[in-house]
Amino acid sequence: MGQVASVAEVNLPPEAWRAGNIYWRINSTLNAGYVLVVSHRMPICHLTGGGAEDLQPVVVEVLASAEFGSA
Structure with missing residues (x-):
């Protein structure tokens, strides 16, 4: 998991929510x-x-x- 400078358009929230955004990429597999x-x-x-x-x-x-389940 790491903070990134930008993300693809498809990952952005609706335009009304695009203020002061911070982006994190969370890898679950290589792809x-x-x-x-x-x-x-x-x-x-x-x-x-x-x-x-x-x-x-x-x-x-x-x-x-x-x-x-035990966590």
């Missing part, structure tokens, strides 16, 4: 991940995801794991 957009000027949290892989099976597996 897929999430982009988190927050703002220091308004209370928003905009999360998008995508890439070359379907992340749902991995997320379902993690949520069903004993380790996650």
Whole structure:
């Protein structure tokens, strides 16, 4: 996870929320991940995801794991 200077248009929040944005890239695999957009000027949290892989099976597996359930 790391802060980045900019993100692709598809990852941006609606135009009304594009003030004081800070962008974070969260890699889940080498070819897929999430982009988190927050703002220091308004209370928003905009999360998008995508890439070359379907992340749902991995997320379902993690949520069903004993380790996650005990956290």
